[in-house]
Amino acid sequence: MTVTEPNMIELQGVSKEFGNFLALRPTDLNVRKGEFLTLLGPSGSGKSTLLNMISGAFAASSGRIMLNGTDITNAPPRKRGIGMVFQNYALMPHMTAFENVAYPLKVRGVSKADIREKVTDALKRVGLAGFEHRKPKQLSGGQQQRVGIARCIVYSPSIIMMDEPLGALDKNLREQMQDEIKTLHREIGTTFIYVTHDQEEALNMSDRICLMNNGSIVQLGTPDDLYFRPVNKFAAQFIGESNLFSGKFEADGRLKLSSGDGLALPANAGIAVGQSCQVMLRPERVKAVVAGDAPVSASTQSASGRVANVSFIGSMTSLAVELTDGTLIKLKLTSLPLQSRYKVGDAIELRWDAEDLVVLREEA
Amino acid sequence: MTAHIRDGRKVAYRWIGTVLAIGVYIFLLAPSVIVIPVSFGSQYELSFPPRQYSLDLYRIFFSSDSWMQPLFLSLRVALMTTFISTVIAVPAAYAIVRFSFIGKKLLMALIMSPLVIPSVVFALGVYLYFSYLRLTGTTTGLVIAHTMFVLPYALVIISAGIQKLDPNLEFGAMLMGAGRFRMMMTVVLPQLYPSIGAGALFAFLISFDEVVISWFLAGPTTTTLSVKMFSAIQWEISPVIAAVSTILTAISLVVCLVNVMLQKKTDTPA
């Protein structure tokens, strides 16, 4: 990631209170020019509050919001020149697709000929050429949201914000539109701020993800950072699946678990001896040992146990294994047909690499 | 709300809108309110604000037969109308909400017609018809005509109440062996009291305030309060009318508050 890219949005100590409720703690956040940033978090995490303050739906309780170097903290929405795509589309029901997309241009006093050209172009770009004269009610959910996107790109706003734009669509369509939006971002190069509570959507689409919880930022980083290097338990559990172990770090470089033997921590863990901490291991990094497997390397750890539960969920089969010391561990294997799949009660030997253990920070 | 960004242009429009709205509120309320101080004035002159306050006008109203007889007639007619129209409207509303039957739309249009037909036309029709039946100038005639007149209002309010009930409860009661009548009495009615109460209250006020039909049907012994008031305003602007008006406004206020409470209930979905 290049550091020289200027910031499109800078939030400086921005917070929001509703009465006594602190919806957003004082937050700093920089959004780089041209990047696709996703605000990810459960409902009530403050992600929509953040978005709404950037869009100007309501005023920040404290702090400053800079857009492209200009202070817009107290500017009304119409003066910000931002584009927004809404979850429920927010299309004007009394206007055709064409009129909806033409609206922001009419507001800007663009000439009729230019409007026709730009609107036609925008609708073509979202794959809706020929739907100009349909009213929103005559369009499917996906088509309506495409109109919503066309209405946004047609006036080339400095940033485009999307507030759970695919939330009302079914799964297949959602995945298809994710790719369309990604492609669109690549083509037009505008800064995107995307809000979702769907972690897969965030991982798939974003340059960077800003994970939020309880009104503050938990972790800001690339999808890889968030998946492979979550900073705390919340991040580890919100994104992907995880095995969590907690215990005390001992002088031999092992984590003494509250139950059972202990796990060796990677060399760079940087934890003081005697300190208690939590570590995470992704289930798909755990392997089941099969006869004839390569010999154990220095950082490889192993444990044996019995299969306690099997869930066949298509391409993957997830197992819950009870180790001999009583610890439960989850793992994910590529699915095999029933006769060769593990069954409850089967003995199993597991292996993982100590480098795959991620030390988690205490939550604030 | 301070949560919104201050937009000078928006604030200005809001301000203009509020000022205009206050103007209209005053225009709407003025006639209902102005009669109150006047009613506490003197019996010899009609002035606003009154030079001295007294209860003279109320004393005159309550002690003169020419006002008391119409008052009691109106009360009698309104109470009977309320009772009969409610008894008719509850099962009818139930049938309309829960059943489909041949000619339902046509019948609905007929029952609702007093809402649309000018009351003068309805009054004339009833007058001609009742003249033929020799019912003009009788209390019975007034009650029958009023019952038809208020029925659509009662029906609309009670139907709205039934629409909010869960039909599965009724279906369940009948599965358990209750006949339709028992089901109606034990399942539907107990849930429906607020709507029935509101419908009855509205029916009472509409009958009590009704002028045009009563004006056509009234005879020498069947002058309702509204008819008496109508001719009194036409022929002599007596200050006593202010006292009557204040009493009517007080009743309207009660009905209005019930109406507000009813709207609040429907605003917040369960």
Next chain:
Amino acid sequence: MTVIASKGAGPFIAPAAILSLLVALVPVIFIFYNSTAGGTSTEAFTSILESNLFLRAMRTTVEVSLLASLLSVVLGYVVALHLARQSARRRAALMVLVLLPFWTSILVKSYAFTIILGREGIINSFLSWALGAEVVLPLIFNRVGVMVGMTNYLTPLVVFPVLASLLAIDPALYRAAEIMGAKPARIFLTVTLPLSAPGVLAGALSAAVMSLGFFIVPALMGGKQDIMLANLVDFYTREVLDWNVASAVGVILFALVAIFAVPAMLLRGKQQGAR
């Protein structure tokens, strides 16, 4: 609509059906019967169509109704817009300001307006005091009085449907329009106004239906020139004692109202169907 059964409605609906057949349908038949003297003559109609009194009342009725409906739509819209922008709790409280006039007897209002608008009424007294000279504006027992009284009566009727249609507008539309750069006036003209049009139309039609049949207000607040068709029905029934002519006027009034009532009903049916 939940339908439990389609049979057995009879006993429930019978009383209402009988009452409305006998007391709503039969009277209308009586009027039509009388207006043609039993289907034998059109004399009543030809005589009123030649009468200046009728023609003037007809013109007054249409003029006053249209103007009063228009005025009450404007005033009602102002109030509905104000109510729509309040929080639910404040709106419920402010509704009293519309519902109290709505439930106030038309007689009380007419009487109150004679106190307010009369020769020595509140407005004239105030103006005389403020200007230091005797002011006697003719505000009642003329067209002005009729307009004031009717508009006052009709405005609450307009507020309800307009408010309902304003509240049905998705607030996200306003946000979207704002973000796209629209100024408040444009948002009002391109979002609020077109989307509340069905409510305005419903309000206007019901105001027109109500006002065409107005009887009390012209009688108590109008002058001799402001007689409307409803007053003419009364006049022919009680003064002239010509029931045929009275019925003929009633039939014409009935037809006039139908012009507005039929679209109003279709509109309501359409709105309910769309939901």
